[in-house]
Amino acid sequence: MKIINRFVRNDEGVDRSFAQAFLFFVLILLVAFLTSKSPFFFTWNNIRNILDNTSLQLILAIGMTFVISSGGIDLSIGSVVALSGIAIGLMLNAGVPIIVAAMMGVLLGGVLGAFNGFLISEFKIASFVVTIGSMSLYRGISLVITKGQPIYGFPSGFTFFGKGNLGEINPPIVIATLMVILAFLLFKYTKYGQYTLSIGGNEEALRRVGVNIKFYKSSIYVFSGICAGIVGLILTSRLNAAEPNAGFMLETNIIAAVILGGTSMNGGRASLSGTVIACILLSVVRNGLTIMSISSYYQQLFIGFIILLSVSISEIRQRRQLQIN
């Protein structure tokens, strides 16, 4: 209980630093434990495998960190992943050059995000309601277009985005790293990042000083959509097939990672480093359970537990914050 109290204390900077340090400590413990249990765990191939899997989650989690820190939520990202992938697959099969199809697919993610952002900012509909609707809508479009069947038969060079080699690492790891750097710069050094946090912290304050809230709010969902579009591209490339069911229920894991990392569910605060650590932690858990031949059902159980724990901690922290204020 003492640990939990320390974890949810109100001193902003210390609190979040502690939360991140705590997560990092758990990660180190877990790595040490899994290394002692399996000789295959702490090998470069397996570490690369973990980083590769983390990178997809991380790209989505970066977009979600922006959305959640602005006080919103985006439940449609899994469906955007699928629909972007389908669009890329259809374009490739229609003879569109790889690079053009890839860019158009990512752009489509942004357009789908813009649709969410438009409804949320223009009509002031709760993001939960809008994105739960678009989650179903985008998934439905993917299933209707493909009649539920995967699309395949792409040009050979297309697999580079998901399975290519850049020395010892794969392109998704490079893309995710660049996205983390971009997100860090946006949050720390630009109006865009600061306004994102202020929309979550006190939207009315921002409106009263004349900032165009609708533009910034919409653009946050565009950014989230672009992140999902990138993952759609990587996933389609990796599988060498566009799956209408790709990314199904992916959003729950992503939201869990972002909250676990210390970003407030109620907005106003973001912890990018926490998001990174949490994504790696969840990937290590999945990888470790698989290596130890533990049923995937337990993975679901563990993820569910993590979501409940992280949301509870976030809520307690927020309530204490309100009491102080």
Next chain:
Amino acid sequence: MSMVCTSDEFVYLENISKSFGKLEALKNVSLKLERNKITSLVGDNGSGKSTLIKVLSGSLKPNNGTIHINGKAYKHLTPKIANENGISTVYQDLSLDNYKDAVGNIFLGKEVTKFGFILNYNEMQKQTEKLLEKLEIDIPYLRTPVGYLSGGQRQSVAIARSIFQGKKLIIFDEPTAAMGLKESIAANKLIKSLPSKGFTVLMISHDLNQVFDIADRIFVMRNGEIIKDAVKSDITLTELKAGISEIY
């Protein structure tokens, strides 16, 4: 366009009316705000004070009347037009982002950047220090999120923001309502000093001692009308209280 503001008058509200359905919140209200003076609006709940400042800050459109600012006449204002004319409102909730520090709040919406997009924290901090020194506002740790500051310090940050953002008329809605005695005294001192620094102030307050202490002119409202217009030097606090008590 009529020119009804004299050089001493910053704002002239002329025959302003505002209804919400059948409820007449403002009935042909006229008042002038003198430049570099503190004007106070007092009255019971529902008397129309808040509606009047919302009209002046551009949050509400009046049904009738004209708003004259520095000689320009408007049928109604928007928050943008009010901002452009140097009008700023410090609301009871102060409109601060609790997770941002004093620097972040003061510069909110007007951030200093390098190359047009990179935030220049050092420059913003320097300018904040200068501004707070000029206003004699003491905030020990500028990097502390304002959610952790006292009520008086938060009020000071809100006032500093209005001043920094180039406003000339600062409207206060119950500026000391949620403050302790010590904080109220500090906030009153700051508000009282604003006219000498070139600012015009309009203040709503229920605290008659505060009103009498810092206002130069006092308007008493009841049922959407101004029923008394008193220059402070012409009346005593006892007379004002007696005048107010007739309302209740």
